[in-house]
Amino acid sequence: MVSLVGSVLFPAKMHHESIRSRKFCVEGAKVFNLTSSGRRFVCACVAPSRNLMPTDGLSTSKFTGSSNEENLSMRREHEEDSDVLIECRDVYKSFGEKHILRGVNFKIRHGEAVGIIGPSGTGKSTILKIIAGLLAPDKVLVSYVFQKGLLFFRPFKLALYSAYPGQNLVSSMVNEQGEVYIRGRLRRGLISDEEISGLRIGLVFQSAALFDSLTVRENVGFLLYEKSSMPEDQIAELVTETLAAVGLKGVEDRLPSELSGGMKKRVALARSIIFDTTNDAIEPEVLLYDEPTAGLDPIASTVVEDLIRSVHFNGEDAVGKPGKIASYAVVTHQHSTIKRAVDRLLFLYEGKIVWHGMTHEFTSSTNPIVQQFASGSLDGPIKY
Numbered sequence: 531m532v533s534l535v536g537s538v539l540f541p542a543k544m545h546h547e548s549i550r551s552r553k554f555c556v557e558g559a560k561v562f563n564l565t566s567s568g569r570r571f572v573c574a575c576v577a578p579s580r581n582l583m584p585t586d587g588l589s590t591s592k593f594t595g596s597s598n599e600e601n602l603s604m605r606r607e608h609e610e611d612s613d614v615l616i617e618c619r620d621v622y623k624s625f626g627e628k629h630i631l632r633g634v635n636f637k638i639r640h641g642e643a644v645g646i647i648g649p650s651g652t653g654k655s656t657i658l659k660i661i662a663g664l665l666a667p668d669k670v671l672v673s674y675v676f677q678k679g680l681l682f683f684r685p686f687k688l689a690l691y692s693a694y695p696g697q698n699l700v701s702s703m704v705n706e707q708g709e710v711y712i713r714g715r716l717r718r719g720l721i722s723d724e725e726i727s728g729l730r731i732g733l734v735f736q737s738a739a740l741f742d743s744l745t746v747r748e749n750v751g752f753l754l755y756e757k758s759s760m761p762e763d764q765i766a767e768l769v770t771e772t773l774a775a776v777g778l779k780g781v782e783d784r785l786p787s788e789l790s791g792g793m794k795k796r797v798a799l800a801r802s803i804i805f806d807t808t809n810d811a812i813e814p815e816v817l818l819y820d821e822p823t824a825g826l827d828p829i830a831s832t833v834v835e836d837l838i839r840s841v842h843f844n845g846e847d848a849v850g851k852p853g854k855i856a857s858y859a860v861v862t863h864q865h866s867t868i869k870r871a872v873d874r875l876l877f878l879y880e881g882k883i884v885w886h887g888m889t890h891e892f893t894s895s896t897n898p899i900v901q902q903f904a905s906g907s908l909d910g911p912i913k914y
C-alpha cells in the first residue's frame with residue numbers, strides 16, 4: 531500500500547539539529563520519529579514503489595472457474611479499470627457520533643484532474659486524508675469469540691467489544707467499513723512503509739505546512755535529505771530546479787516567515803513534486819490538494835491554478851519541462867479553481883457523492899443540490 535514517504539507536510543514548529551539528524555519532533559503532527567534506519571516517518575505524503583500485481587478485488591484468479599460469459603464481463607470490467615489509480619468503495623468515516631462519510635464511491639483514473647466540492651464540513655478533506663492513508667475508514671466488528679464459545683457476527687459494532695470486558699474474549703475480527711484500492715490493491719489500515727502500492731501519493735495541505743525553522747531549501751529537499759542517498763550538493767541542485775519549475779528563484783535560503791502566502795503554497799507544491807532522481811523505480815504520482823487557493827487574491831489564485839495544471843503530465847512547468855503528476859484531486863470552494871484547474875467534479879453531500887460530471891456540466895446540472903450550490907441560493911435542499 532501506500533507509505534508516507536514522500537511529500538507533504540504538516541503544521542510545524544520543529545526542533546532539529548540538522549536535516550539529516552536522527553530525531554526531531556513536530557508540534558501538531560502525529561508521528562515523528564525520523565531515524566536513519568528509518569522507516570517511520572510522517573509528514574505527509576506519499577509512497578512506495580515496487581511491483582503491483584493486482585490482487586484482492588482484481589485478482590486474475592477471479593477469472594477462472596466461472597462461465598465464459600462471466601469471465602468475459604469480469605475481464606471487460608478489469609480492462610476498463612486498468613487505468614484506475616485510486617478507488618474508494620463504499621467508504622464510511624465517523625468521528626465519535628458524527629457520521630461524516632456514509633458510503634463514498636468514486637474512482638480516479640490515470641490522467642484525470644478531479645475536483646471534490648460540496649458544502650463545508652461534508653468531509654472533503656477527510657476523503658483526501660483517507661486516500662493519502664492518514665486516516666482509515668471506520669472499523670466494524672465482523673465476529674468475535676468468547677471462551678464460553680459464544681460467537682457474534684455483524685452487525686454488532688466495535689462498541690460491543692468493550693461492553694463485554696470480563697467475558698474472556700478469545701478472538702475477534704474487525705474489518706474496515708469500505709475499501710480503498712490503490713492501483714487495484716486493497717489498502718488495509720493506515721499507511722506503512724513496509725506496504726506496497728506502486729503509486730506515490732502526495733498531499734498538499736491547505737496551510738502549506740512548512741517547517742518554520744527550516745529554510746526553503748531544507749523544506750523542499752526534506753525527504754531527500756532524510757531518506758535518500760543523494761549527495762547534499764545534488765539535492766540542493768534538484769531543489770533549485772524544482773523551485774524554478776514552480777516559478778520561484780533565489781528563495782532557497784529564506785525562512786517560511788519571509789515568504790508571502792502564495793509563495794508558501796508554491797514551496798509546498800515544490801516539496802510535493804520533488805523526487806529522488808537516482809532511484810530507478812519511476813512511479814506515477816497522484817497529488818491531492820486541499821484548498822490550494824483558499825485565502826489567495828484572484829491573481830495569486832490564478833498563478834497557483836496554472837501551477838497545478840503545469841505539473842500535471844499534460845502540462846509544462848515553468849522551465850518548459852513536461853509535468854510529472856499522473857493525476858490529481860483538488861478540494862476547493864473557489865469557482866476559478868474549479869474552472870481553471872479541474873476537468874471532472876465529484877459533489878459530496880451528506881456523506882455520499884450525489885453528483886459527478888465534467889466541469890462544464892456543473893452549472894447546467896438539473897440536480898437541485900448542485901443547482902443550489904452553484905447559485906449560492908439560500909433556498910434548496912442544502913440547509914445550514
Ligand SMILES: Nc1ncnc2c1ncn2[C@@H]1O[C@H](COP(=O)(O)OP(=O)(O)OP(=O)(O)O)[C@@H](O)[C@H]1O
Nearest residue numbers: 625628630648649650651652653654655656657861
Ligand atoms: N480528526 C477529527 N476529529 C473529529 N472531527 C473531525 C476530525 N476531522 C474532521 N472532523 C469533522 O468532520 C467533519 C468533516 O470535516 P472535513 O474537514 O473533512 O470537511 P470539509 O468538507 O473539508 O470542510 P470545509 O469545506 O469546511 O473545509 C467536520 O465536522 C469536522 O469537524
